[in-house]
Amino acid sequence: MAQTSQEKGEGEAVMSEIDLTILFASVIAAAAPILLATLGETITEKSGIINLSLDGTIMLSAMSAFVIALKTDNLFVGFVFAAVVGGLVAAVVAFFSIYLKQNQVAVGFVLTLMTRDLAYFIGSPYSRMQGPQVGPMSIPVLRDIPFLGDVLFQHNLPVYFSMVMIGVVWWYMYKTRLGLRLRSVGENPEASYARGISPNRVQMVYAVCGGLLVGLAGAAFSLCIKPGWGQPQGAEGSGWIALALVIFGGWNPVKAALGAYLFAFLQVMSIYFQGWLPSIPAQVFQVAPFPLMIFILVIVFFAQKESFVRWAEDKPVIRAIIHALYAAAPSALGRRYSEE
């Protein structure tokens, strides 16, 4: 139901009144892919590896998901295959960093371009074809809760999965022993090694885990949110947004998830705005997320500045915002470490 409502919103564009239920439901649905990618990248970066290839990985896994689902006529296989593709690309980044001691940013950037071109090349015969698409699945009992039921429990399986993953990732990272190890490697690989943890293995494992989620994000695009494949697919640029949201969330999965919902909210709102203000060209709304991304990163930067924090001391609202945006990167992020 959420999906049809979102399509309606996009199709009609002009809406004089906002139905809050529909609005929030479309935000929850639209956020799913970006949310999955953001959670995946948070896991990867928490272990100290930057996977900059997100944008291309999402494209390649979106293409693979669609093509495989089309050929096998099985959505589940499509999702699994997309996750594997995402994990493979992440494994390449991690392998280059851990075992070949190459710059993660360089490798990630090359992979961004390469995987996107690969997606366009292999996917071009399938572009604009009709294919399978995930259908809605409302959850009995829960859907009958007034308001919340319509907002949260009238979606499809990938959307539920994305919501559940916020809690799972948070719990794993902060409440389990393995999560502690993951964070310790990202903060101080030398000390972790001294404690008997192999930073290489931990980084490899969590880079791939993060990649699996990024792959699912791609599948969520091509099988749910923007069904089908084409050039452009419509998911271009979302990987970069996810990378920025990880910083916005301060490498905390819950905060990053809130960022993803905030972003999706602005995206959905821009559809309404387009209807209200037809004089503003459509291109402005299409590129609006990117200056916004830069603006948010500037604010995050100032939130860490001591002079700025002192200035905001007696301004409760600003102080609260700064406190919420306080973000410390994992200390060993992007640094190469050699065991021995």
Place this chain on the structure above:
Amino acid sequence: MDDYMQNERVVSENRDKETFSEYVGEAVFTLVAVLAFTTFVLILAGAPPIDAYYHIFKGSLGSWVKFTHVIKAWIPLTLCSCGLIYTFRIGLWNIGVEGQVVMGAIFTTFALRLGVGSPLSGIYLVFSFLAGITGGAIWALLAGFLKTKGGVHEIFAGLGLNFVAQGMVLWLIFGPWRRPGVASMSGTEIFPSELWLPYISSLRLSPIGLASAFGALILTAAMIRHTRIGLYLKAIGNNPNSAYLFGLKPGRYMLIAMICAGGFAGLAGSMQVSGVYHRLIPSISSNYGYLSLLVVMLANYNVWIAPVIAFFFACLNVGSIQLPMMLQLDSSLSGVIQGTLVLATLAVHAWRRQVRKKGRVRRS
């Protein structure tokens, strides 16, 4: 947080320790690996690999006309690569080079539009160059300020500005600069031929474009090797902290490097408008900015190897245009080959270095 991706040198000059035969061996091994992967991709796409390679070769070096197309792609690639040498030296990832090309093109179109109908077309052409350089430099400076003052990593700043520049082109083409009658993806109205960059009519190639690419190469080589700025860029790129203690201001030199990069990229965009398309089109940058990042990485940040790589990449780009016509394949195969080539080079080089290091340890 501002330097969390920054704690390693981008430029590393460690090629000189290997002998020539080792170098050739590495290169051959890399090419075989790339060929194997590309062939695998082609088979996966159900295409005949040999035919695909043949069409790429014939489409790029098969005739003089095709060769001039390659040179037309080589010029902007080389200009952007020259610009990127400065930013890589100081350790900046100027991904915004793509948007800087686009901005150069926008400013150039603006300047040339003023010159329509004027008898002084030569002056307007020169003015359009300067406008293009300024446009690219402004866009680069914006990313530079976001980096030095706003704490936004240059990858995010540059990338965001790329999307903004691209949106601006679309808005101009469909809005204020639309063709009388119908606005379309084919771009703005074509300029009168007085405002075209002078070209050799038999080859449809502009000697000014070619000269500017060579000029950029010589200027960049001289700047990097023989001037104080070049030395300082390298010093800061190698170790920002000690350069700072030495009295150099990293932020200031980052902005200088960005201006140089943006200027060359803007000039490339300017040439695309005045010398190639004679109008503003949506895909005016043709992805040459992103591609030049790969060129410079593959050239190991060397000014004189970059144009050679740029030529090879231009051949791939131009040659692959044949693929949709001849084999119904997408032309993005060139991007797959180029990306794989860079990755394979990094991998083979790193692997060989590790083997050598192990050998040394065993001997001692």
